[in-house]
Amino acid sequence: MSKLTMSKAINEGLRHCLETDPKTLIMGEDVGKLGGVFRVTDGLQKDFGEDRVIDTPLAESGIVGTAIGLALRGYRPIVEIQFDGFVYPAFDQIVTQLAKMHARALGHVKMPITIRIPYAGGIGAVEHHSESHEAYFAHTAGLRVVTPSNPDDAYWMLRQSVESDDPVIFLEPKARYWDKAEISAAPALDLHTAKVVRSGTDLTLLAYGPMVKVCLEVAAAAEEDGRHLEVVDLRSLSPVDFDTLEASVKRTGRAVVVHEAPVFMGMGAELAARLTERCFYHLEAPVLRVGGYHAPYPPSRVEEQYLPDLDRVLDAVDRALAY
Amino acid sequence: MTVKSTARARKKAAPGVPDNLHAGKDAPAELIQLLTPEGERVENPDYPLVIEADELRSLYRDLVLVRRFDAEATALQRQGELGLWASLLGQEAAQVGSGRAMRENDYAFPTYREHGVAWCRGVDPLNLLGMFRGVNHGGWDPNEKNFHLYTIVIGSQTLHATGYAMGITKDSAEDAVIAYFGDGASSQGDVNEAFTFASVYNAPVVFFCQNNQWAISEPTTNQTKIPLYRRASGFGFPGVRVDGNDVLACLAVTRWALDRARNGGGPVLIEAFTYRMGAHTTSDDPTRYRAAEETESWRAKDPISRLKAHLEREGLADEDFFAAIDAESETLGLRVREGVRSMPDPDPTLIFDHVYAEPHALVTEERAEYVAYAESFEGGE
Numbered sequence: 280m281s282k283l284t285m286s287k288a289i290n291e292g293l294r295h296c297l298e299t300d301p302k303t304l305i306m307g308e309d310v311g312k313l314g315g316v317f318r319v320t321d322g323l324q325k326d327f328g329e330d331r332v333i334d335t336p337l338a339e340s341g342i343v344g345t346a347i348g349l350a351l352r353g354y355r356p357i358v359e360i361q362f363d364g365f366v367y368p369a370f371d372q373i374v375t376q377l378a379k380m381h382a383r384a385l386g387h388v389k390m391p392i393t394i395r396i397p398y399a400g401g402i403g404a405v406e407h408h409s410e411s412h413e414a415y416f417a418h419t420a421g422l423r424v425v426t427p428s429n430p431d432d433a434y435w436m437l438r439q440s441v442e443s444d445d446p447v448i449f450l451e452p453k454a455r456y457w458d459k460a461e462i463s464a465a466p467a468l469d470l471h472t473a474k475v476v477r478s479g480t481d482l483t484l485l486a487y488g489p490m491v492k493v494c495l496e497v498a499a500a501a502e503e504d505g506r507h508l509e510v511v512d513l514r515s516l517s518p519v520d521f522d523t524l525e526a527s528v529k530r531t532g533r534a535v536v537v538h539e540a541p542v543f544m545g546m547g548a549e550l551a552a553r554l555t556e557r558c559f560y561h562l563e564a565p566v567l568r569v570g571g572y573h574a575p576y577p578p579s580r581v582e583e584q585y586l587p588d589l590d591r592v593l594d595a596v597d598r599a600l601a602y
Numbered sequence: 603m604t605v606k607s608t609a610r611a612r613k614k615a616a617p618g619v620p621d622n623l624h625a626g627k628d629a630p631a632e633l634i635q636l637l638t639p640e641g642e643r644v645e646n647p648d649y650p651l652v653i654e655a656d657e658l659r660s661l662y663r664d665l666v667l668v669r670r671f672d673a674e675a676t677a678l679q680r681q682g683e684l685g686l687w688a689s690l691l692g693q694e695a696a697q698v699g700s701g702r703a704m705r706e707n708d709y710a711f712p713t714y715r716e717h718g719v720a721w722c723r724g725v726d727p728l729n730l731l732g733m734f735r736g737v738n739h740g741g742w743d744p745n746e747k748n749f750h751l752y753t754i755v756i757g758s759q760t761l762h763a764t765g766y767a768m769g770i771t772k773d774s775a776e777d778a779v780i781a782y783f784g785d786g787a788s789s790q791g792d793v794n795e796a797f798t799f800a801s802v803y804n805a806p807v808v809f810f811c812q813n814n815q816w817a818i819s820e821p822t823t824n825q826t827k828i829p830l831y832r833r834a835s836g837f838g839f840p841g842v843r844v845d846g847n848d849v850l851a852c853l854a855v856t857r858w859a860l861d862r863a864r865n866g867g868g869p870v871l872i873e874a875f876t877y878r879m880g881a882h883t884t885s886d887d888p889t890r891y892r893a894a895e896e897t898e899s900w901r902a903k904d905p906i907s908r909l910k911a912h913l914e915r916e917g918l919a920d921e922d923f924f925a926a927i928d929a930e931s932e933t934l935g936l937r938v939r940e941g942v943r944s945m946p947d948p949d950p951t952l953i954f955d956h957v958y959a960e961p962h963a964l965v966t967e968e969r970a971e972y973v974a975y976a977e978s979f980e981g982g983e
């Protein structure tokens with residue numbers, strides 16, 4: 280495939296699903312004629328019809344709740360939530376129904392539902408359009424949670440998510456929708472495997488979604504100062520591929536976790552705890568975390584100061600290396 | 603497993619619903635109108651309106667100024683001064699009519715588009731622009747003018763309005779509340795729960811739904827099979843459909859509903875049948891989903907020209923009056939433009955402001971960390 284933006288890559292992934300599996304459906308607000316507010320579903324209703332690409336009433340609880348019913352009837356719904364901040368009306372259906380259905384039915388019913396959510400910030404938006412809520416979902420047993428950082432992963436991980444017989448929360452880093460890259464002919468990894476995206480020896484940067492790009496920039500900048508940073512893209516937040524993380528941190532002896540979500544009770548807390556357990560005798564420094572503050576996502580004119588950037592990550596790298 | 607065709611089910615018409623009652627149909631019979639698109643006054647015995655020339659002129663002034671403010675905000679977004687703007691173009695009468703029906707102690711709970719209501723409540727228009735510029739998430743004290751903060755998550759505020767109204771009942775006060783929401787929002791669980799609570803507790807709340815025919819790209823027919831105002835009857839309170847481009851009808855019907863509510867009559871649902879003349883927001887491109895002819899057909903029902911026609915045909919305003927309003931609207935535009943351009947970027951420590959009412963150790967710690975970190979750059983490099 281030629282070079283695609285992330286939004287087009289997901290669009291192609293969705294198209295593939297609709298073409299190959301007649302049980303797949305797309306449901307969401309404005310996903311039809313408009314093609315979604317980010318144009319991720321552009322052209323799909325035109326090509327697959329209103330019965331497969333469905334502009335639903337404006338009710339997120341309704342969308343996810345009926346997707347559960349459709350799944351019970353043998354369908355494979357792919358749900359779009361328009362923005363991160365609008366998933367909460369559906370939170371009950373996701374957390375108390377969707378996540379638990381398979382276990383409650385002793386495995387007799389499957390919930391192959393993919394919930395796509397554009398998330399995270401950096402696009403100068405108003406309230407509720409920039410949040411990173413991955414921890415809520417990762418905290419919920421029964422949900423798989425993944426997030427691509429680039430177009431190639433977006434394409435293949437979307438396909439793998441739809442193929443999964445479990446509910447998958449598919450978090451799309453909206454600030455990366457316009458990044459372009461080549462899509463490979465076959466997936467390099469399975470859905471829940473992390474990837475070392477840059478090798479280094481001095482410290483491991485652990486990131487996912489929108490922050491992978493930032494960490495790669497950090498590693499390039501650090502290289503100029505003679506520091507060799509390794510960057511691992513988690514890709515999957517539940518389950519986490521701790522083996523890949525552990526191997527990296529054992530090599531480098533130091534780790535810094537970077538995410539946009541607030542640090543307190545965030546993914547970084549879990550990663551730091553597990554890595555400390557697994558790599559205790561290899562660690563030269565505590566696992567440090569860089570992320571959002573314990574505050575609502577701020578107005579866009581100060582989001583730059585809120586979001587982890589090159590300087591803030593480098594600052595943490597310095598601190599970790601100083602041990 | 604056999605799977606029944608969803609296509610077949612979808613194509614079956616809703617039983618028992620005559621076609622002319624489907625939402626989205628033009629000006630159905632039950633529409634309350636006091637001023638025709640041509641500016642002719644019509645009487646409705648259920649909603650009598652005695653109105654002096656002065657008040658008519660001041661309604662006209664509000665409509666024009668609100669539209670001017672809105673146009674300025676759209677222009678400011680185009681110039682990069684605002685990140686986003688949700689225009690009220692076409693909905694001026696629904697907002698000014700209902701906003702002017704309120705008494706001082708009544709309380710309004712808006713969506714993100716009620717700039718005209720804010721104006722009627724006396725909120726400084728510049729205050730509305732902070733969140734669209736990205737310097738705050740609201741920026742006004744809701745209790746100062748009894749105008750709550752804009753709520754972006756659609757439908758949520760209808761429950762807040764209902765709870766506020768329940769408080770009014772508990773206080774044995776004679777105030778009333780008005781909750782704004784859109785045709786799209788009418789599908790949300792929160793809105794339907796608000797209807798239920800308001801009905802069960804006989805709360806003095808008026809649900810004011812601006813059916814502007816669109817929820818971003820979705821027509822109202824995606825949300826409902828019956829006219830929205832009829833939903834009320836299932837919840838046990840009256841519903842009224844009013845011509846949302848007729849400021850007099852909106853004023854009279856809302857006044858009636860608020861008075862009924864404050865006198866213990868309970869909730870009312872008003873569906874203001876109107877049209878979103880512009881894009882959903884400045885980020886939207888309506889050419890992707892709706893026909894230009896539709897928008898054109900609504901232009902003939904413009905809320906401002908019809909009141910102007912009325913004032914002219916009745917000889918209630920002369921050239922000088924209209925010229926003075928135009929001049930005033932230019933002054934407003936200028937004030938808004940200059941006010942926005944000189945709005946300072948906030949200090950980043952605002953991130954930590956007001957997160958809690960009482961001190962919180964983590965916020966205190968993170969603020970100190972942030973300040974120390976920011977200071978480490980000062981004087982350096």
Ligand SMILES: Cc1ncc(C[n+]2csc(CCOP(=O)(O)OP(=O)(O)O)c2C)c(N)n1
Pocket residue numbers: 308337339361365368713715754755756783784785786787788814816817818878882
């Ligand atoms: C819970 C929730 N879901 C989705 C959105 C995104 N969104 C913002 S406005 C809008 C359409 C609302 O339509 P309507 O209620 O008719 O109000 P209008 O914009 O026409 O005034 C949508 C889907 C949101 N703000 N909140």
Ligand SMILES: [Mg+2]
Pocket residue numbers: 784785786812813814815816817818
């Ligand atoms: Mg609408």
